[in-house]
Amino acid sequence: MREPDGRAAATPLPDLILYGKPGCGLCDEARANALAILGQRAATGLAVPRLIERDITTDPAWERAFFLTIPVVELGDRRLELATSMARLQALVREVLDGPLGGGPRQAGRGVGGLAR
Numbered sequence: 660m661r662e663p664d665g666r667a668a669a670t671p672l673p674d675l676i677l678y679g680k681p682g683c684g685l686c687d688e689a690r691a692n693a694l695a696i697l698g699q700r701a702a703t704g705l706a707v708p709r710l711i712e713r714d715i716t717t718d719p720a721w722e723r724a725f726f727l728t729i730p731v732v733e734l735g736d737r738r739l740e741l742a743t744s745m746a747r748l749q750a751l752v753r754e755v756l757d758g759p760l761g762g763g764p765r766q767a768g769r770g771v772g773g774l775a776r
Contacts, residue, residue, distance in 0.1 A: 675752070677731070680714055690730075
């Protein structure tokens with residue numbers, strides 16, 4: 660797809676989805692790590708996805724799927740269960756947004772990853 664001026668249209672960024680539940684300390688840690696990573700990306704001019712939190716207690720299917728593995732982070736078609744490692748979360752974001760083996764960073768096209776629920 661092309662823009663009216665002939666430039667290639669930018670591919671929209673996938674949302675960074677955090678599945679957790681209230682009172683989950685590991686989920687709080689994953690949220691803090693995700694926000695730190697998104698902040699670092701914004702500060703360096705890299706593309707920043709929107710962070711969306713999903714409470715697994717509000718959907719029986721989410722609760723069945725993720726109860727034993729929260730916090731769970733999804734970005735694009737990738738999923739990271741027990742997402743408490745800053746390094747693993749950084750690697751996921753880098754691989755999905757910047758390409759395998761650092762194939763070139765996507766430049767910022769969206770605002771800072773605000774929190775949406």
